[in-house]
Amino acid sequence: MTVREVHAIRLAETDDVAVVLEATREGDRVVVAGAGEAADLVARQAIPQHHKVALVALVDGQEVRRGGVVIGTLTAGVAAGDYVHVHNLTSQRAKAAH
Amino acid sequence: ISTQRREAFPLGALRLALECGLSDPTSGLAANPLLGRVTDRLVAAGGAAVFGETTEWLGSEDGLAARATREIAADIYGAVERRERLAAGCGIDLLFNNPGRANIEAGLTTIEDKAIGSVAKSGTAKITQFLAYGDRHESPGLAAMDGPSYTPESLTGLVAAGAQIALFTSGVGNSYVSRIAPTIKVTGNAETAERLPEQFDFVCADLMQRPDLMEAAADALTERILEVASGALTYGEILGEGEEVVARFGETL
Numbered sequence: 001m002t003v004r005e006v007h008a009i010r011l012a013e014t015d016d017v018a019v020v021l022e023a024t025r026e027g028d029r030v031v032v033a034g035a036g037e038a039a040d041l042v043a044r045q046a047i048p049q050h051h052k053v054a055l056v057a058l059v060d061g062q063e064v065r066r067g068g069v070v071i072g073t074l075t076a077g078v079a080a081g082d083y084v085h086v087h088n089l090t091s092q093r094a095k096a097a098h
Numbered sequence: 099i100s101t102q103r104r105e106a107f108p109l110g111a112l113r114l115a116l117e118c119g120l121s122d123p124t125s126g127l128a129a130n131p132l133l134g135r136v137t138d139r140l141v142a143a144g145g146a147a148v149f150g151e152t153t154e155w156l157g158s159e160d161g162l163a164a165r166a167t168r169e170i171a172a173d174i175y176g177a178v179e180r181r182e183r184l185a186a187g188c189g190i191d192l193l194f195n196n197p198g199r200a201n202i203e204a205g206l207t208t209i210e211d212k213a214i215g216s217v218a219k220s221g222t223a224k225i226t227q228f229l230a231y232g233d234r235h236e237s238p239g240l241a242a243m244d245g246p247s248y249t250p251e252s253l254t255g256l257v258a259a260g261a262q263i264a265l266f267t268s269g270v271g272n273s274y275v276s277r278i279a280p281t282i283k284v285t286g287n288a289e290t291a292e293r294l295p296e297q298f299d300f301v302c303a304d305l306m307q308r309p310d311l312m313e314a315a316a317d318a319l320t321e322r323i324l325e326v327a328s329g330a331l332t333y334g335e336i337l338g339e340g341e342e343v344v345a346r347f348g349e350t351l
Contacts, residue, residue, distance in 0.1 A: 069214060
């Protein structure tokens with residue numbers, strides 16, 4: 001089976017996640033372009049179009065950066081290639097509002 | 099009104115309202131950055147623009163504050179804090195519906211994630227005025243308005259500031275337009291544009307794969323704005339859409 005290639009955009013150089021431009025299947029090769037160096041990783045789960053993929057390994061409770069700002073904290077550790085969304089990423093500000 | 103006749107004005111005579119609604123990740127990566135680019139050019143030409151949606155500054159306040167005087171920066175932080183307190187005071191989750199279900203299904207995860215894309219529509223120009231909801235904006239330059247995120251109320255407030263034309267981006271699709279100000283609907287989502295052809299006046303989906311086309315897209319959108327300013331109709335006007343919605347007593351978040 002050939003490995004499918006999909007593209008992802010990194011918004012700022014220091015970002016921990018990128019946005020996939022197409023629906024991504026587990027095992028797809030994700031080619032990351034945009035700010036910072038080009039990167040390549042393997043999707044570890046299916047990721048819907050325009051959702052986020054982790055670019056690096058991060059631990060439970062760690063802050064996640066996108067667009068140069070913190071967009072939330074993880075509720076579970078992730079490896080590079082993992083799908084990042086509401087199931088493992090929570091807002092800091094929404095919590096603070098309570 | 100019927101005795102009025104057209105006169106020529108330069109680009110810098112324009113005052114735009116900048117709005118986003120039912121956003122998805124393409125909003126923050128294509129459509130809103132495009133609005134930002136057009137806004138930068140307009141402000142440089144002596145024109146004016148105003149943006150609002152205070153809760154969608156959460157997480158990105160530092161970036162906005164850095165573009166403002168100390169006083170306006172304080173207004174920005176204060177406006178966000180006030181909305182957070184307002185919600186807590188009502189005993190409700192400020193951000194219960196922001197991002198909403200449609201935003202989340204489309205890929206926006208948290209308010210901070212959504213805010214990056216939302217503030218992108220304000221470009222990079224200095225923020226030279228801070229307005230309360232519905233305040234008049236009479237000077238040139240870019241203004242921030244403390245207002246609700248709910249599009250109809252937000253856009254009504256921006257138009258009340260004096261905007262002649264609204265630029266309104268949507269990712270998943272949003273039929274709202276202003277009744278008073280011709281509203282140019284913009285999307286960066288190719289699938290949405292295909293599904294809702296009479297909802298969007300300008301499609302910039304190619305920016306997702308080709309961000310290098312930004313200047314050309316800004317040229318094209320500026321051209322479209324000038325056409326509308328000169329009398330070309332937007333879809334909203336053709337289809338008879340549009341209403342004005344004033345923020346309700348007791349405020350909306």
